Amino acid sequence: MxxxxxxxxxxxxxxxxxxxxxxxxxxxxxxxxxxxxxxxxxxxxxxxxxxxxxxxxxxxxxxxxxxxxxxxxxxxxxxxxxxxxxxxxxxxxxxxxxxxxxRPVRLFEGVTGPLRPDLAEAIDLVVVRENVEGEYSRIGGRLYEGTEIETAMQESVFTRTGVTRIVDYAFRLAGTRGRGLTSATKSNGIVHTMPFWDQIVAERAAAHPDVPWRQEHIDALCAKLVLAPSGFDVIVGSNLFGDILSDLTAAVAGSIGIAxxxxxxxxxxxxxxxxxxxxxxxxxxxxxxxxxxxxxxxxxxxxxxxxxxxxxxxxxxxxxxxxxxxxxxxxxxxxxxxxxxxxxxxxxxxxxxxxxxxxxxxxx
The missing domain is CATH 3.40.718.10 (Isopropylmalate Dehydrogenase)
Structure with missing residues (x-):
């Protein structure tokens, strides 16, 4: 034993x-x-x-x-x-x-979510969130506190090692589940870290040719998760994006209390x-x-x-x-x-x- x-x-x-x-x-x-x-x-x-x-x-x-x-x-x-x-x-x-x-998300039989039944049908997905770097770094600080020019700075940290290992994990998981991977990004507005994220996702996709994948900008992705959540299976995102998406998806599945x-x-x-x-x-x-x-x-x-x-x-x-x-x-x-x-x-x-x-x- x-x-x-x-x-x-x-x-x-x-x-x-x-x-x-x-x-x-x-x-x-x-x-x-x-x-x-x-x-x-x-x-x-x-x-x-x-x-x-x-x-x-x-x-x-x-x-x-x-x-x-x-x-x-x-x-x-x-x-x-x-x-x-x-x-x-x-x-x-x-x-x-x-x-x-x-963070797995599932609409259980008998549980009524806030969406119309035809939208909420068959919600069964997993959010894979990068958990130790990204937007949640300790690099930064505040200057001139209490004055009119008070300034707060917070630095995001994305490393090749950190992004590669979370993306590889997500691709492997998607391969076992069979319905594909979605990468959350915002590379049209965040000019350095998100294009870097997208580049590594594309590189790692080549190592997992049997897994269909796509990328979605985080704002559009949030809308689609409300309008058609059953169309998603494995979603991989940075620390901040994964945090937000998992709360959103838990809510559309009925309650954050079961997540x-x-x-x-x-x-x-x-x-x-x-x-x-x-x-x-x-x-x-x-x-x-x-x-x-x-x-x-x-x-x-x-x-x-x-x-x-x-x-x-x-x-x-x-x-x-x-x-x-x-x-x-x-x-x-x-x-x-x-x-x-x-x-x-x-x-x-x-x-x-x-x-x-x-x-x-x-x-x-």
Missing amino acids: TTHHIAVIPGDGIGRETVPAALEVLDAIAGDAFTLRTTEFDWSCARYRRTGAMMPDDGLDVLRGHDAILLGAVGAPGVPDHVSLWGLLIPIRRAFQQYVNL PSANLNPEREFPSMFEPVHGSAPDIAGRGVANPIGTIWSAAMMLEHLGHPEAARRIDTAVAASLADPATRTRDLGGHATTAEATRAVVDALPASPLPGSQPSATR
């Missing part, structure tokens, strides 16, 4: 409710094939208020020895977002070279991290109404990454079954179920192993 050591960081807000929900599902599915040994860390905005730091100085060294990280959410009123994110989430992504941010993500180090030199796309939602935190599906689905992606695709498929099937029942949907999906009730519905719907058929949850 394989034992995996998982670092658990519930974080802030509803993360402290959805992470226990995901752990309940993981406990229910662990068995003869694997066990999970979890260690919880209280790294959060509450810790920042107490100590002045989101995590301890040796936090990255502590995490390094784990097989994976399950994160709930980061952010709380009174702590600026750039402080909370750059104090915890982003250092983990960068120190562990989690350069692939994988998962994986921060992957594909070479497995470092632990990868799994987290829902939603934030800490302080407006509903502590009320027991948060949707746990995003975190549960992220936990399924973690199992797949750890080498247990069958367990991931079982969770995927259980999630779909629970969402198909209006009685076990949370209020963001038009239901009235509590976090605990929605979680129990997933546990109760877990099929027996082995489960024939469907694809793993992360790459459906």
Whole structure:
């Protein structure tokens, strides 16, 4: 039997409710094939208020020895977002070279999205976001603060290594799914970095001749994802574009509350991290109404990454079954179920192993 050591960081807000929900599902599915040994860390905005730091100085060294990280959410009123994110989430992504941010999007049976049914039909795509460089760099600063000539500068960083590896990952994924790749760009307005991105995408496409691909300017792409989302399969984008596109696509699929993500180090030199796309939602935190599906689905992606695709498929099937029942949907999906009730519905719907058929949850 394989034992995996998982670092658990519930974080802030509803993360402290959805992470226990995901752990309940993981406990229910662990068995003869694997066990999970979890260690919880209280790294959060509450810790920042107490100590002045989101995590301890040796936090990255502590995490390094784990097989994976399950994160709930980061952010709380009174702590600026750039402080909370750059104090915890982003250092983990960068120190562990989690350069692939994988965000699957799926319209589940029975879930009603905001689009007309004929537009929303068969939404099943994956956003592949570059996760450690691009527009989210620390290069820049502010000059003449508080004066009429105050100036803020933020530099984007695109490297050949960084763009090549994320584009190659996206092409390989598109090759397994079979419906093609779309590259998000804005080379008609951003004169240096985006033409560089486009050039590398075209170069790497030559190495994947069996994968059909196209590029779309980000503004037109956003419109098309609303007007005809079923026409897309794998979308690759820079750090900023991927971030925006994954929130947009999650919304058109019904709710950001069900959207998962994986921060992957594909070479497995470092632990990868799994987290829902939603934030800490302080407006509903502590009320027991948060949707746990995003975190549960992220936990399924973690199992797949750890080498247990069958367990991931079982969770995927259980999630779909629970969402198909209006009685076990949370209020963001038009239901009235509590976090605990929605979680129990997933546990109760877990099929027996082995489960024939469907694809793993992360790459459906």
